[in-house]
Amino acid sequence: MEDWKEDELLTLTEAVALFWPRGPLTVTSLRTAGHEGTLEITVVAGKHFVTPAAIRSMGRKAVPRTETELVPSGIDPAADLLRRIAEERSPARRPRNKTSR
Incomplete structure (x- = not known):
């Protein structure tokens, strides 16, 4: 890999052969990453x-760099988690048993 400059253009086939000669990524994987915006093509x-x-x-780019990027700006992640847990435990959220007695 020392023969390639950081800004030198490689075909997708060359990139796969250079970086993943035995897998797991393929030319199709790189195209998909490009469409998803995680690889600059x-x-x-x-x-x-x-x-x-x-x-x-x-x-x-696909992985949040900080924990605060996981939730909308201005929301405390710990408080948001506690709120969601409380909502799930709420009796109003539990399905009612509709068996006849």
């Missing part, structure tokens, strides 16, 4: 290319 004349830098950063 450059399209030139209908051909898809990636850079080693883009491969190395793949997936980092």
Whole structure:
């Protein structure tokens, strides 16, 4: 991998062979990651290319960097969890047993 510069364009096939020669990712996996926005793909004349830098950063965008990114801004994650637990335990949320007696 030392032969490739961080900003050098690789075909998806080259990237798979270089980074995952025995799997688990394939050209289709990289295309999917590009469509999902977790891999930056450059399209030139209908051909898809990636850079080693883009491969190395793949997936980092998909994972929240901090715990506060998991819940909407301004909401305390611990308080939100306690609220949801209380809602689930509420008698109004429990299904009623409709068996005849």
